[in-house]
Amino acid sequence: MRARALLAVAALIPALALLQPGRASAEILQLRIAQQFGIAYLPLIVAKEQKLIEKHSVANGLPETKVEWLRLSGAAAMNDSLISGGLDFATAGVAPAILTWDKTRGKTDITLISSLGSMPNILTTNNPSVKTIKDFTDKDRIALPSVKVGFQPIVLQIAAEKAFGKYDKLDDLTVSLPHPDATTAILSGTGGITAHFTSPPFMEQQLESGKAHAVLNSYDVLGGPHTFNVVYATKKFATDNPKTIDAFVAALDEANAWIKANPKEAAQLYIAAENSKLDPAFIERIIRDPQINFTTAPERVDVFSDFEYRIGLIKQKPTWKELFQPGLHAKGGS
Missing domain, CATH: 3.40.190.10 (Periplasmic binding protein-like II)
Structure with missing residues (x-):
């Protein structure tokens, strides 16, 4: 009886090993x-x-x-x-x-x-005076999903470094705002938001409305598709x-x-x-x-x-x- 019990336990060992965490087979x-x-x-x-x-x-x-x-x-x-x-x-x-x-x-x-x-992500604006990022003034506010370290602010900083030689040149103009809310602000012209760095489908909604135009395309900033x-x-x-x-x-x-x-x-x-x-x-x-x-x-x-x-x-x-x-x-x- 004892011998049969030992054999049964031995037979279970390979199966138990398969259940150990971290093994590719489990x-x-x-x-x-x-x-x-x-x-x-x-x-x-x-x-x-x-x-x-x-x-x-x-x-x-x-x-x-x-x-x-x-x-x-x-x-x-x-x-x-x-x-x-x-x-x-x-x-x-x-x-x-x-x-x-x-x-x-x-x-x-x-x-x-x-x-x-x-x-691509596109920086849009409803300010007719802004053709490039060099045209932004202290009166403009650029909406981003999050300032400083999100995708759009990083691309904006790369563009600013190329245009001004100073990557954080436009940081003081940026504000955190979700894409839907920023799109509403751009299309309505309210809330003090004059620009929005955004992605599909929000950029297409803004551009096709005729109330906003493109300032820069992230593909141009980074030298191609990214x-x-x-x-x-x-x-x-x-x-x-x-x-x-x-x-x-x-x-x-x-x-x-x-x-x-x-x-x-x-x-x-x-x-x-x-x-x-x-x-x-x-x-x-x-x-x-x-x-x-x-x-x-x-x-x-x-x-x-x-x-x-x-x-x-x-x-x-x-x-x-x-x-x-x-x-x-x-x-x-x-």
Whole structure:
């Protein structure tokens, strides 16, 4: 009897080992993803609606992963939830994500999982006297989602350095205001806001109204197409769940290909999923914009790292390969 009991315990040892945390064979079965609002997050919306992450998890030899989708606004809330363990994947602009990478080095340690695509942000104004950023005066106020360290303020600082030789030249004119509120202010001409550095669909709403015009395009500032938003996670999570990471990137690649092949259907899916009141034809025009490229490959990320390091926002200057998890390195980023 004692011999049979010992044999039974011995037989259980391999199975128990598979359940130990941190082993690749014991990857998570529930993935928690937080996204923000806007067309920049369309690949995630498509992946959610078409259950592409679940599909590629099974194809990668994993049980079907259960995906929980969360809505958070702003990098601060994302980071707090990620670091506390309440979230597996966070999303934010590439510029603040680099700041988070630097601040968590040697502590939580994060790694960027994938780009969500390249798309321009445009600085608009309802002030007819402003043709370039050199025309702004003390009477102007430039609305940004967050001042100083968000995506738009970093790009504005890069532009100011080129125009004035002083990167913080326009900082005193900037105010924090959510994109929808800033768009309302620009279109109504109230609230003292005369300019807004913004992204799709808000910039198109303003420009197509005829009440605002473009002052600068972020593609011009950075020398070409650049990554806008990224997905990131803790390095431990990425190391412990390599098949899940690969399945997630494959799901985004499939979503991106579907968006490009089916822009009309993608617009309709976005409207339905977001319960948006925007015209589907308006969203379709944005998706078809040749400047917008939904891709997982990083573009011009090094430009952000170089600038943030040079002005002292980050202590170490990473290359894009140091920022992104190894599975993305073969995509030929920059």
